[in-house]
Amino acid sequence: MKKITILVILLISQLSIAQTEHAWVYFTDKPNVANALANPSTILTQKAIDRKNNHGIVIDERDVPVNETYISQVKAQTGITVKAKSKWFNCIHVLGTQTDIDNLLNLTFVNEIIYADHSLNTANRSVAFTTVKQTAEKLETLVVYNYGNSSNQATMIKVEKLHELDYTGEGVTVAVMDSGFPNVNTMAAFQRLRDNGDLLNGYDFVDRNPNIYAYTGNSHGTNVLSDMAAYIDGQFVGTAPDASYYLFRTEDAATETPVEESYWVEAAERADSLGVDVINTSLGYNRFDESRYDYTTNDMDGNTAFITRGANIAVEKGILVVNSAGNSGNDGTWGIITAPADGNVFTVGAVDASGNYASFSSRGRVPNIPVKPDIVAQGASVYVVSSGGSVVTSNGTSFSSPIIAGAMACMVQAFPNKTNLELMQIVRESASIYTNPTTELGYGIPNFELAFQTLAIVENGTEEKITLFPNPAKTTLHVKIPATIQQAKITLINVLGRTVQSFQSTSPLQLIDVSKLATGMYLLQIETDNKIITKKLIKQ
Template identity: 55%
Template sequence: MKKLLLFIVFIYSSISVSQEHAWVYLADKPNSVSAIANPISILSQEALDRKAAHNVIIDFRDVPVDENYITQIKAQTGITVSAKSKWFNALHVIGTQADINALTTLTVNGVNIVSSIDFADDSLNTRVSQNLNKHDVEASFTSFNYGNAANQIQMFNGDDLHLADYTGTGMTVAVLDAGFPNVDTMNGFQRLRDNGGIEGGYDFVDRNTDVYAYQGNSHGTWVLSDMAGFIQDQFVGTAPDAKYYLFRTENAATETPLEESLWVEAAERADSLGVDVINSSLGYTTFDNPNYSYTPAEMDGNTAYISKGANIAHEKGILVVNSAGNSGNNTWQVVGAPADATGVFSIGAVNAAGTYASFSSQGSSAQPTQKPDVVAQGQASYVILNNDVISTLNGTSFSSPIMAGGIVCLWQALPSFDNDQIMQLVRESASQYTTPDNFLGYGIPDLSLALAQGLSIVEFENENTTLKIFPNPVINQLTIQIPSQFEEAEVRVYDVLGKKVIQTTVSATNKTINTNPLAKGVYLVKIEAEDLSVIKKIIKN
C-alpha cells in the first residue's frame, strides 16, 4: 500500500510539473471593424472622453477578444484559460506542452484562429519569446496637518499643490496590487469612502468582485494609504481627493507568469473605465519555476509581457507609475518589469534626508531610457496599516504611490497636458535633471516648480493679451506686465487664508513687486483695471 501511495504521488508530481504557462496569440477579432465604428459598445464614455482629450486613437487593441474563440480554446483537452488580453489579442493558458501546441491547428469555420504561441519557459519555444518577473512585496486653498506623513510629501513640494487646491479632485487612479483587506472598514479610509472615492474594484486572482475578501496580504492597503489615507492631524495621503479603482492582480503566495497577464487584464480594465493614472507597486524578475525566470539583461523595456502591456497602457493615454524594485542590495540589482518599460514612470527610493536607499533597484545599460525616472521617500515611509496603526515600512512599493499621488495632483492642475508632457515636467523639475544616474535617476522632483513651469506654458499658449506674470515660482521680485491699453492696474496678493498681504499698483514703467518679505507658499494675485480682472496663482520659493 505504501509503495502504491508513493507511486500515485510520483504520478501526481509528474503531471503537476508538466503543466506549462503560455500565451496564445489569436489570429484576428472578427467584429473589430464594427466595434471600432461604434466605440461606445466597447469603452465607457469616461474612457472615450479621456482619449479624445489627449488625442488617443481608438484602434484594434481596444476591441475585446472574441468570446467564441475563447469558448473554443477552453473546450480543448487539458487547457485552462486563466487570463485574456484585448491589447495583445491573447489568452494566458495552462496545460501540457503537447496540449498547448495542439492549439495551433484549431479552426473556426475552417479558419485557423491561433497565430502563434509563446511558452513562459523559453526553452520550449522555437524562437526567442517573452519571459517573466517578480513582485516587490516589502515588508480656494486646502491646508492639511500631515502629521507623520509630512516629510514624504514636503520632500517634493507636493504640499504646495494641495495648498493651491490640487488634491486629486476629478482624477481617477487604478491601484494594481496584492490585497486590500479592511479598506472598506478602516478609519484611515473613512474620508475616502464618505466622499465616494472608491469607484469599484475587482480581484483578478480569485475572479470575484469582492476586492476586500482576500485577507492573505495587506500590501495594497498600505500602498493605497500613501495616496488616499487620512487620519485627522496625523496622516494625509498625497492625493486624498482622487477617485480610486482597486484591482488585485498579484498572488503573493506564488510567483508565476499568470500574474503578468492578470496585470495586463487589469490595465485594460482601467483603460476601459477612463482611468488617468495607474499605480503599480509590483515587479517581476524571477519565478518559482526557474524555467520562466528572466535575466537582468532581459530588463530591456520590451521583453517582458507585462512591460509590453504597460507600454500599450501608456500609448492609450494612461500615466503608469511603478516601483523600481528592491534589488539594489542583492545579485539581481537592476530595475525590474514593468518599471523597465519606456512608457512607465519608475520610482526609486531615498531615505528621509533624500539619500539613496541601498535596497532601491538601479538602472541598467540594457534599459533604453533612464531608470529609475525619479525618486521619493521609500525608506521608513509612513503608511496606515490595516488595523489603523500608523507605522513605517521600507520599499519602493511606497515611494511609488507617494510620488504617484503628487503626479495625480499635478495633472489635475494641468488638464490639457498629456501623460508624456506631465512625466517630462516632473523629470525637468528634479534635483539632478542635467546629471542623472542609475541610483536616483533624475533625482527628487519639485512639483511646485513643475506646476509653475506647466502654468507658464499654458499661459503662453493661450494668451490673448499682453498680460504676463513672471517668474513663477518667484523668489524676490515679481514682474507684472499689463496690456498696453491700460495706464496702470491695481494688484492685491492674498495668502492661503485669504489675508491680503500686498496691495499696490503697477504700470508700464513700474512693473515689479517686492516679494522678499513673503513666506514660502502659494498665493493668489488679483490684477484689476478698467474691463480687466485677472486672478493668478503664484508660488513663492
C-alpha cells in the same frame, strides 16, 4: 532492484512530460472591429473616450475585446485552463501540458503560442513584437492639512504646495494594481474617501472575485493605497486624498508565476476602458517560483517582459503609469530594476528621510538609457497605514511609488490638457539632479511646486495663447496673459449673458476670486487692442 529503477525512471519521465506550462495563446482576429470602432461607446466608457479625445489618443483595434467565442472553444479543449485574457495583445493566458497547449494550434483562429518557459519557444513560435518607441517627452488655501507622521514624505517632494492650491486629485481617477486591499471599505483612514464617493471598488483578477476587500493573506495593497488616499487629520494625509480609486488585485502574494503578468495587463485594459488617468503599480517581476520562467537582466530592456509590453501600451493609450523600481539594490546577482519598471512607465526609486539613496532600491541599467529610475521619493522608514488602521513605518519602493503617483494625480487635476508624457517630463526636469542623473537616483527628488510653476507661468505654444487654470475652478482662477499683450479688459459673463465681473488686468498672471460664484458655466472675455478672445470657464 533493476525493475524498480526502470519503473522510477519511467515515472519521472512521465511526470516531466505531464508538467504544467504557462503560455500565451494569440488569436488571428477579433469580431466586428469596424462596427466597434464606429461606435466606441460600445467598448469604452464615456470617460475613457473623453480622455483619449482630449489627448489625441487614437481608438483602435486594440480597444476591441477578445472574441469570447474563441475563448469558449479553447476552454473546451482537453487539459486547458484559461487564466486571463488581453484585448491589447488579442491573446489569452493558459495552463496545460505542452502537448495539450500545442494541440491548440489545430484551431483555425489560433495564430501563435508563446511559452513563459523560453526554452520551449521554437523559431516558428516566436512572435515579432512591435517595439514601442521610448518617449521622453488657486493661490488661497482651501484646507490646511495637518500631515502628522506623513509630513516629511510630502514636503520632500513639495506636494503640499499643490494641496495648498486646492489640487488634491479631485476629478482624477487612479487605478491601484496590487496584492490585497483588506479593510479599505471599513477603515477610518479611508472614511473620507468613502464619504466623498471616491472609492470606486474594483476587481480581484486572481480569484475572479468582485469582492476586492476580502482578505487574501496579504494587505500590501492597503498599505500602498494609504500613501495616496488615506486621511487621518493630525496623523496622516496621502498625496492625493481627493482622487477617485479603482482597486485591482493582480498579484498572488503566495506564489510568483507568469500568469500574474497577464492579470496585470488585463487589469490595465480594464482601467483604460474605465477612463483611468493614473495607474500605480508597486510590483515587479524578474524571478519566479520555477526558475525556468526567470527573466535575465538583459531582458530588462523595456520591451521583452509581457507585463512591460502591456505597460508600454497603457502609456501609449494616454495613462500615466507610475511603477516602483524594485527592491533589488542589495541583490548582488541582480541589482537593477524589474519589469515593468524597465518600460516607458514613470519609474520611482527610494531614498531615506534625509534624501539619501536607500540601498535596497533597484538601480538603473548600464548603460542607463533611458534613465531609470526616473525619479525618487521616500521609501525608507516611510509611513503607511496598516490594514488594522495603525500608522506604522515600512521600507520599500512599493511606497515611494504611490507617493509620486498621488502627486502626479494632483498635476493631472491642475493641467488636464497636458499629456501623460508632458507631465512626466516636466516633473523630471524639476528634479534635484536633472542635469546629472545617476543609476541610483535617476533624475533625483522632484519638486512639484517647481513643476507646477513651470507649467503655470512659462508659456508654451504661440505668444497669443491665453491660459485659464484650474478649469474647473473652485476658489481662485488664474488667467495667464502673454507678455506681448500690454493691456486687456477681462469680463466674466454668466449663461444669461449678464456681466458678473469686469476689470482691467494688472499683470501677466491675473488672479480672479470665483469662490462666491454659483456653480455652473461662465464665459471669460479678454479684450485686447485688436481682438476679443472668449474662453469657457466651469465653476465647481
